[in-house]
Amino acid sequence: MEIKKVFNNNVVLTQNSKGQEMVVMGRGLAFQKKAGETIERDKVEKTFVLDNRGISDKIGELLREVPDEYLTIADRIISMAKERFGPGLDDYAYVALMDHISFAVTRHKQGMILRNALMWEIKKYYKEEFSIGLQALDVIEEETGIRMEEDEAASIALHLVNSRVSGEGLDAAVQIVKVVNDTLNIVKYHYKMELDETSINYERFLTHLRFFAIRLVRQEKTEVPPADDFMFTQVQTRYTEAFTCSEKVASYVEKTFNWSISKDEKVYLTIHIHRVTSRCQELNRQG
Template identity: 65%
Template sequence: MEIIKVFNNNVVLTENEHKQEMVVMGRGLAFQRRVGDAIDNEKVEKTFVLENQGISDKLAELLEEISEKYLLISERIITYAKSRLGASLDDYLYVALTDHLSFAISRHKQGLQLPNALTWEIKKYYKNEYHVALKALDMIEEETGIRMDDSEAASIALHLVNSQMSGDRKDEAVQVVKMVNDILSIVKYHYKMELDESSISYERFLTHLRFFAWRLIRKERTSLNNEDDFLFQQIKRQYHKAFICSEKIAAYVENTHKCAVSIDELSYLTLHIHRVTSRYEWNQNTPL
C-alpha cells in the first residue's frame, strides 16, 4: 500500500485492492513519510474503508483540529453499530461522530453538561440506536476514562439515526432544507458575514441545524420542566452576541412554524452559533 494523503503522523489515506479509499492508523505511521511512500505494515493498528469519495478531505480538515483518538473511538462505535443495526451508515458519520465526540468531551471537561431535551423520545422511538449508543458510552470510558451520562447516549443515537436517512419522507426533507437555509440567512445577517461553507465548522453547524429542524418538523418535542436555567443564564452571559442571534432564530421558528423553542434548544443554538462564527471574527480582528 502507498500513501495517498497524510492526515497527521499517525493517520494516512491509501487504497485497497478494489481501489476504495482506506484510512490506515498506527503510531508514527506517517512520521517523516510523504505521498507515494510505501506504508510500513508492521505499524498498522487499524484500517477502515471509505465507500464515498470526498469524505477523506473532511477527515483531513477535522484531524488538523483534533486528536485522532476521537476518530479511533468513532470507528469502534460505527463498527459495532453496523453489526447491531443491520443498516447502511453513511461514511460522513466518521466525520460527524468524531467531531461530536471531541466537542462533547471538551464540554464535559469544562463542566458544561448540556442535557438532551429529547432523551425520553429517543429511548422510545429509536430503541436500537439508543442501545448501541449506551454501549458507545462504555467505549468512550475505556478510551478516555470519562463516563458520559445517558443524555450523551441520546445524542450519539441521533447521529446514528441521521446517518441512516435516505430519500424517504421527501416533503419533510424539503421543509428541513428551507428551515436550515432560513436560519443560516439569519446568522449571516446578524453577524454581517459570509460563512465558510468548505470548513468543518460550517459542516458541524449544518449537522446541528438539521437535527434541530427535523425535531421541530416531526413534532419531537419534550416537556420543558427539567430545563437547566442556571446553565442557560451562564451561556447567555458568556456568549451574548450568539445568544441574541439564537433569539432571532427562535422568533422566526415560532412565527413561521408555530413551535416554541425551549431554553435547552436556545443553549445549544447559542453554543453552535458562537463556534461557527468565532473563527471568522478572530481572523477579522487579527492584524496581518
C-alpha cells in the first residue's frame, strides 16, 4: 500500500486497486514515513473507502485537532446506521460526527451540558435515527469512558438525518424537522383533533411529509402536466375539508419559505390529510 498522504502516525491516505481513496488506520503504521513510501498490511487495523475525494482532506484537517479515536467512533456509528438504512449515507458524515462528538465530549468534561431544542421532535419523527443515536452513546462510553445525555443522541440522530438527505447542511436537517412539525400542527388545529400516531395512515403521512420537506428545502419543482388537472379537480371536489387544510399548508409554506406547492403536491397532500383524519373522525363519531 503506497502512502498518498500522512495524517498522523496512525492514519494515512492511500488508494485501493479500484482507484478509490482510502483512509487507513493502525497503531504506528506511519511512524517516520512519508508520501510515496509503503505501509505494512499487517499493521492496518481499519480502512475507510471514500467515494468523495474531497472528504479525505477534511478528515486529515480534523485529525490535526482531535484524537483519531473519534474517527473510530464515527465509523462505528456510521456502520450501525448503514446496517439499518443501507449504504446511502454521505461520506461527510465521518467529518460531521468526528467534529460534533469530540466537541461534545470536551464540553461534557467542562460541565457544559447543552439541551437539544428539537429533542421531542427528533424522538417522534425520526425514531430509527434516534435509536442509532442512543446506541451511539454506548459506543462513545466504550471508547471514551464518558456517558453522554440523551440530548446528544438527538444531535447525532440529526446528523444522520442530514447525511441521508445528501449533505444539505445541518441547517437543512433542522428545517426539515420544522416543516414536518408545523404541517402536522396545521392539520391538528384545522380539524381540532389529535391524530392517531399508531395508525398506518399516520406513518404514511409522516413519510410523505419528510420527503415533501426535503423537496422544499432543496427548492425542487415538480409541476403537474395539464393533463393531470382532472385528478386535481377530483380531490378538490371529493375531499373538500382536506383540500382546504392543504391550502393552509400551502399558504404557510409560501409565507415562511417563499415556495409555492405544485398541483400534484396538493393532490397527494390532500389525499394523505384525508386518510389520516377520516379514521380519527370515524372513531370520534363511534365514541
